[in-house]
Amino acid sequence: MPELPEVEVTRRGVAPHLEGRTVTGVTLRHTGLRWPFPADLAQLLHGRQILRTGRRGKYLLIVFDHGTLIVHLGMSGHLRILQAGEPPQKHDHFDLLVGDQLLRMTDPRRFGAVLWHAHDDGAVEDHILLRSLGVEPLEDAFTALLLYRETRRRSAPIKQVLLAGDIVVGVGNIYASESLFKAGINPKTPAHRIGLARYEKLAIAIRETLAAAIEKGGSTLRDFMAVDGQPGYFQQTYFVYDRTGQPCRNCGVDIRQLKQGQRSTFYCPNCQK
Helix, strand or coil, X not given: CCCHHHHHHHHHHHHHHHCCCECCEEEECCCECCCECCCCHHHHHCCCECCEEEEECCEEEEEECCEEEEEECCCCCEEEEEECCCCCCCCEEEEEEECCXXXXXXXXXXXXXXXXXXXXXXCHHHCCXXXXXXXXXXXXCCCHHHXXXXXCCCCCEHHHHHHHCCCECCCCHHHHHHHHHHHCCCCCCEHHHXXXXXXXXXXXXXXXXXXXXXXXXXXXXXXXXXXXXXXCCHHHHCCCCCCCCCECCCCCCECEEEEECCEEEEECCCCCC
16 A cells, blocks of 8 residues: 555645646546545636645645645555546546646546535545544654553554554554664553653654655555656665564564454564563
């Protein structure tokens, strides 16, 4: 599943092609993806100027003066900028035409989403899918003190707390494993047993890991590709994720794998105490 870095890479890729441009057409090839497409979406967007793009967690936001288009890439989705008139393929479900170019959403498993939040319904942050999300990990509001205060009554393993998304948003499975390794924290450690000093290391590790992933174009494990069709390269620098049985790059001890909440966790038993 595309995580925060992949969505941010996508946002940066589409922004120059969309911002300030006027929508000249919308094509919907099915009734919807994970949820039905908004009613009358073509009429809502035709002739409207795109003011800016944004991101909230793993949701891409395309902002108009009368509302916001909310796009989620699901498990296997990606966006591309193509020339208008490019023939669609089997899994191409949504086109947003802007002049001689189009934004096309491809989603083989159809777990993604294209939704509309009208300006009259309030701030987009109050949308049902966004209102309970935690702080953005790359913004100033994300601090070690926040992590410390919000976990004093949480006995769940720290890895699960990070994935929950209600304290800090967008730290998905890959980047939680990598960040915990970088901070030297065992993913099984109950969140309330981690002190402020160790949360200082974790907050720094999360920011550095996500920033490095964005710089390298995100991670391509199966389906993800950037807007220009190129894969991400961060997976080539993983320390623990998907490296079960391989030697730790720091100490040489074999990387271990365990299941937490139906998700695979990877860690070094020597470096992460």
